[in-house]
Amino acid sequence: MADVSVTIDGIKVTVPKGTYLIDAARKAGINISNFCYLPGLRAYGACRMCVVEVSGRKGMETVISCGTPAADGQVVLTNSEHVREEKKRVLQALDVDHPVDCPICEASGRCDLQDYCYEFEVTKVGSLDRPKIVRPLERLSPFIDLDRDRCVLCGRCVRICDETIGAEALAWADRGVEAAIDTPFGKSLLDTACTSCGSCVQVCPVGALSSHTYEISAHNWEVQPTRTTCGMCSVGCQEYVETYRNRVVQVSSEDSVGVNDGVLCVSGRYGLDFVNHKQRLLAPMIKRDGKLTEVSWDVALDYVAANLSRYAGEQVAAIGSSHTSNEEAYLLQKIVRGGLKSNNIDHDARLGSTPAMQALGDALGYPAATNGIQDIYMNAGCVLEFNSNLYETHPVFAYNLQKNVRITGQKLIVINPLRTRLVEWATIHLAPRPGTELALLNAMARVIIEEGLNEADYVSSKVDGYEQYLASLMTTTIDEAANETGVPAEDIRRAARLYATGGKTEQQQEIKPPPVAANTSVPVSGGPEQGIGVPAMANSSQSAPTPENAGAASQSPAQVQAQATTPDPQYKASSIVYMPGVIARAADEANAVYALVNLALLTGNVGRKGGGVNPFVGQNNKQGAADSGCLPNYLPGYQRLDDTAAVNKFAQAWGVDALPTTAGRDLNTMYAGAAAGEIKAMFIVGENPVLADPEPERVKRALDNLEFLVVQDIFMTETAELADAILPAASFAEKDGTTTNAERRVQRIRMAVEPRGLARPDWAILADLGVRLGLKMDYRNPSSIFGEMVKLMPIYAGITYSRLDVARYLELVVPMPGAISYKQLKLQGYQWPVPDRSSKGTDVLYADGFGTHRPNLRVVTYTAPTATTEQMPLTLTAARSSYAFNMGTLSRYSRMLNIVEPDDGLRVNPADARRMGVANGAPIKLFTSVGEAKSKLIVTEDVPHGQALLASGQATRDDPIRATMVAHDGYQRPDSELIPDLRVLVARIEQDKG
Numbered sequence: 003m004a005d006v007s008v009t010i011d012g013i014k015v016t017v018p019k020g021t022y023l024i025d026a027a028r029k030a031g032i033n034i035s036n037f038c039y040l041p042g043l044r045a046y047g048a049c050r051m052c053v054v055e056v057s058g059r060k061g062m063e064t065v066i067s068c069g070t071p072a073a074d075g076q077v078v079l080t081n082s083e084h085v086r087e088e089k090k091r092v093l094q095a096l097d098v099d100h101p102v103d104c105p106i107c108e109a110s111g112r113c114d115l116q117d118y119c120y121e122f123e124v125t126k127v128g129s130l131d132r133p134k135i136v137r138p139l140e141r142l143s144p145f146i147d148l149d150r151d152r153c154v155l156c157g158r159c160v161r162i163c164d165e166t167i168g169a170e171a172l173a174w175a176d177r178g179v180e181a182a183i184d185t186p187f188g189k190s191l192l193d194t195a196c197t198s199c200g201s202c203v204q205v206c207p208v209g210a211l212s213s214h215t216y217e218i219s220a221h222n223w224e225v226q227p228t229r230t231t232c233g234m235c236s237v238g239c240q241e242y243v244e245t246y247r248n249r250v251v252q253v254s255s256e257d258s259v260g261v262n263d264g265v266l267c268v269s270g271r272y273g274l275d276f277v278n279h280k281q282r283l284l285a286p287m288i289k290r291d292g293k294l295t296e297v298s299w300d301v302a303l304d305y306v307a308a309n310l311s312r313y314a315g316e317q318v319a320a321i322g323s324s325h326t327s328n329e330e331a332y333l334l335q336k337i338v339r340g341g342l343k344s345n346n347i348d349h350d351a352r353l354g355s356t357p358a359m360q361a362l363g364d365a366l367g368y369p370a371a372t373n374g375i376q377d378i379y380m381n382a383g384c385v386l387e388f389n390s391n392l393y394e395t396h397p398v399f400a401y402n403l404q405k406n407v408r409i410t411g412q413k414l415i416v417i418n419p420l421r422t423r424l425v426e427w428a429t430i431h432l433a434p435r436p437g438t439e440l441a442l443l444n445a446m447a448r449v450i451i452e453e454g455l456n457e458a459d460y461v462s463s464k465v466d467g468y469e470q471y472l473a474s475l476m477t478t479t480i481d482e483a484a485n486e487t488g489v490p491a492e493d494i495r496r497a498a499r500l501y502a503t504g505g506k507t508e509q510q511q512e513i514k515p516p517p518v519a520a521n522t523s524v525p526v527s528g529g530p531e532q533g534i535g536v537p538a539m540a541n542s543s544q545s546a547p548t549p550e551n552a553g554a555a556s557q558s559p560a561q562v563q564a565q566a567t568t569p570d571p572q573y574k575a576s577s578i579v580y581m582p583g584v585i586a587r588a589a590d591e592a593n594a595v596y597a598l599v600n601l602a603l604l605t606g607n608v609g610r611k612g613g614g615v616n617p618f619v620g621q622n623n624k625q626g627a628a629d630s631g632c633l634p635n636y637l638p639g640y641q642r643l644d645d646t647a648a649v650n651k652f653a654q655a656w657g658v659d660a661l662p663t664t665a666g667r668d669l670n671t672m673y674a675g676a677a678a679g680e681i682k683a684m685f686i687v688g689e690n691p692v693l694a695d696p697e698p699e700r701v702k703r704a705l706d707n708l709e710f711l712v713v714q715d716i717f718m719t720e721t722a723e724l725a726d727a728i729l730p731a732a733s734f735a736e737k738d739g740t741t742t743n744a745e746r747r748v749q750r751i752r753m754a755v756e757p758r759g760l761a762r763p764d765w766a767i768l769a770d771l772g773v774r775l776g777l778k779m780d781y782r783n784p785s786s787i788f789g790e791m792v793k794l795m796p797i798y799a800g801i802t803y804s805r806l807d808v809a810r811y812l813e814l815v816v817p818m819p820g821a822i823s824y825k826q827l828k829l830q831g832y833q834w835p836v837p838d839r840s841s842k843g844t845d846v847l848y849a850d851g852f853g854t855h856r857p858n859l860r861v862v863t864y865t866a867p868t869a870t871t872e873q874m875p876l877t878l879t880a881a882r883s884s885y886a887f888n889m890g891t892l893s894r895y896s897r898m899l900n901i902v903e904p905d906d907g908l909r910v911n912p913a914d915a916r917r918m919g920v921a922n923g924a925p926i927k928l929f930t931s932v933g934e935a936k937s938k939l940i941v942t943e944d945v946p947h948g949q950a951l952l953a954s955g956q957a958t959r960d961d962p963i964r965a966t967m968v969a970h971d972g973y974q975r976p977d978s979e980l981i982p983d984l985r986v987l988v989a990r991i992e993q994d995k996g
């Protein structure tokens with residue numbers, strides 16, 4: 003892309019041709035005042051507040067800088083007398099109708115109108131020849147208020163809601179002086195596609211839109227913002243926790259900051275009031291005379307240490323959390339391994355993502371996403387979202403993904419039996435019958451090979467097992483797969499071509515191409531450490547493979563192989579994204595991962611920018627808990643227990659003679675051991691298995707059978723109620739540390755408020771407990787724990803707290819109609835492996851090959867799911883909701899999130915409802931092989947005929963189906979009895995007349 007140079011206020015700056023002047027000025031370090039501009043959104047040109055003078059043919063001309071591309075040699079003045087006068091006029095016009103209510107306005111102190119009036123010396127408000135318009139404050143939703151009289155009509159809210167969130171929940175209403183924003187037909191936002199993300203409030207430059215604060219109102223200059231990493235899901239959004247008088251007041255974000263680029267979701271923005279909840283545990287307790295009694299920390303820790311050490315070895319086990327920090331996960335496993343001489347350490351991801359993540363590790367080397375979030379946005383030509391609902395589970399990733407798809411022409415394949423929200427933007431939606439996904443993935447692989455779209459050179463040089471894999475694929479024709487899955491054969495072929503060619507086969511259907519066609523990013527000179535470049539958009543004139551080219555079903559593997567050619571090198575990469583733990587039936591979860599990896603290997607998409615296989619684990623620190631060693635079969639950093647040198651390294655560093663080297667019990671077998679009396683003591687940190695694990699009664703019985711249970715948590719949970727000792731912990735907003743997001747990025751969490759009552763950060767509790775168990779744990783702070791970790795974990799070796807505090811910049815160039823917008827994305831943190839302090843981290847795993855681990859194309863055998871019958875005619879699956887994050891284990895303590903009544907009915911297609919004679923909204927009974935439950939019927943076209951969808955809502959102990967289905971899917975009963983069809987159950991419903 004050609005560059006142009008302009009001189010702005012005497013500073014020469016060079017930018018890509020087509021860059022708006024307002025962006026060029028930012029690159030020169032000059033911020034041009036504006037109301038309606040937002041980097042990355044389409045230019046709007048509504049406010050004229052961004053006017054500048056530019057040199058033109060007739061001398062200096064006045065233009066709006068947000069809609070005028072920079073021209074080579076141009077001279078620009080942003081603060082001349084003329085410019086200041088123009089801006090003053092704009093402000094005076096705005097002030098005429100604007101209420102002068104700064105003293106009671108929520109935005110006072112961070113209002114652009116207020117600031118600009120000072121900056122441009124607006125001292126008088128103009129007069130009106132009509133009565134001033136006064137409209138009442140309107141509550142748009144339980145989260146958001148609108149004061150139309152304060153609105154400056156910039157349209158930022160409308161555009162961010164449409165372009166970035168994809169919700170289109172706000173629009174313009176009325177005209178002239180009555181013009182204002184509104185919801186469609188004046189509805190509550192909750193009755194629109196609004197996701198309650200709060201982005202509209204965040205970008206409003208004045209006090210027209212405001213969020214309800216959690217509990218205390220304070221002036222903006224009184225609140226203390228602390229930059230931290232969101233504690234909910236694994237996107238790892240950067241946010242500011244704003245506090246006042248040691249209470250969390252609200253959460254805000256900042257444009258161009260973090261992997262989230264300034265956007266948050268409802269959980270991240272409005273769900274953190276759980277920190278202030280009145281049911282927080284405030285003091286340590288131990289059981290005396292059968293009753294939990296408050297005691298001092300010393301008494302509690304002595305009691306816990308004495309009891310845990312009584313059972314040291316095989317009789318003790320611990321469960322860690324996906325919500326604690328890396329340092330805390332590390333200390334917990336250190337206590338169990340070094341202090342209690344046991345490898346019986348696991349964390350809650352066992353019931354969700356661990357099996358799928360370990361399958362990914364088996365297949366490629368690391369149990370982690372291969373690529374990064376920005377890399378996927380910027381470099382993938384096609385994204386395949388597999389059997390997940392990332393718009394609900396990882397909203398901010400999905401928001402930005404849909405934006406990218408709409409702006410850049412990136413292709414999106416959604417594979418899901420259900421019509422999830424991302425389907426709205428999908429190039430193609432494949433809806434296989436639940437449980438038949440493996441047949442579909444195998445069929446796509448067969449199409450890729452038959453049509454010569456596989457990367458033959460890549461496969462032959464880097465991958466084993468091609469012959470057997472090919473032979474296995476040839477046993478099922480595409481038509482047979484279509485028949486089995488219910489997906490039309492031509493759709494299977496189309497999706498396979500899209501995936502294999504990075505979306506190139508459908509470039510001719512490009513949405514209106516912007517004049518500057520490439521979506522690229524350019525490293526900031528001297529600034530960013532991770533510039534991500536992409537080739538220009540592939541030429542659309544090349545013909546796509548046609549169905550006629552497709553190999554005949556009767557071809558032998560050898561014939562098919564002979565046709566394989568090296569694909570067009572201009573193909574962009576394709577990226578696979580999914581949420582592990584929910585993508586297949588329990589017995590198929592690992593195979594589903596292998597089948598996805600097969601597609602990626604076959605097309606050379608592993609080790610490539612914009613490609614890869616990218617699981618989005620559930621909670622914020624699932625990745626970090628596993629990295630830090632909360633696994634029964636790995637030491638921290640995935641070092642093996644049979645690696646004597648590694649074991650000795652840890653033993654020496656921890657000052658212990660020896661460490662156990664046989665793999666411990668995983669979470670399933672811990673419960674089985676507890677039920678059988680083999681495990682006698684358990685230490686559960688930050689988890690509530692009695693609520694969140696499958697078959698809650700079974701878990702409860704196992705825990706009841708223990709001789710000693712200690713729970714360390716922030717709330718009195720259902721699990722804590724069973725404990726012999728309770729240690730009150732600090733929430734993520736009350737401590738320092740690090741967490742690792744879904745793209746392997748290690749980021750800081752920072753203490754924003756003091757812990758409630760006598761609660762203490764988990765790391766501090768664990769350190770004091772460790773000392774009592776004979777370990778040397780003289781940590782001054784989480785940084786010193788991290789210092790020990792990085793010496794022992796090669797994947798984190800080059801990370802330090804001070805490096806994590808240094809911002810790095812990624813320059814993003816976004817095509818816009820008529821021009822381009824670019825912005826510097828401020829990123830922090832490092833994606834592991836970070837082998838040393840000169841390393842900038844690893845944005846793409848395996849870019850240099852697979853080392854000694856040569857991956858296999860694995861044969862993935864498909865077996866048909868349990869068939870429905872006349873008695874059980876529905877196939878039941880579960881869904882998730884962003885309002886009830888992780889089954890509500892945290893969100894149920896959020897007053898804000900609980901205002902929204904969970905939509906937790908059972909959804910069926912209208913045809914099925916008619917056939918069963920049950921009306922929309924009717925109370926029903928649901929019968930399945932794992933139990934029965936009561937619910938209400940929701941009739942919707944979004945669920946295909948023959949299927950039923952149970953929304954996750956917030957699990958309760960008396961709802962065994964939801965607890966079992968939603969909590970996790972790769973579930974094996976503690977007594978080793980496998981439930982193969984847990985995610986996909988056959989079911990029947992009937993009206994509940996009682």
Ligand code: SF4
Nearest residue numbers: 163196197199200202
């Ligand atoms: S909260 Fe989010 S989805 Fe709702 S109107 Fe505002 S920007 Fe749109």
Ligand code: SF4
Nearest residue numbers: 153154156157159206
């Ligand atoms: S409500 Fe705020 S963001 Fe929306 S148009 Fe008005 S001033 Fe702009």
Ligand code: SF4
Nearest residue numbers: 232234235239267270
């Ligand atoms: S819950 Fe996830 S997507 Fe939402 S703000 Fe937090 S990290 Fe971001």
Ligand code: FES
Nearest residue numbers: 036049050052068
């Ligand atoms: S910011 Fe340029 S016209 Fe509003």
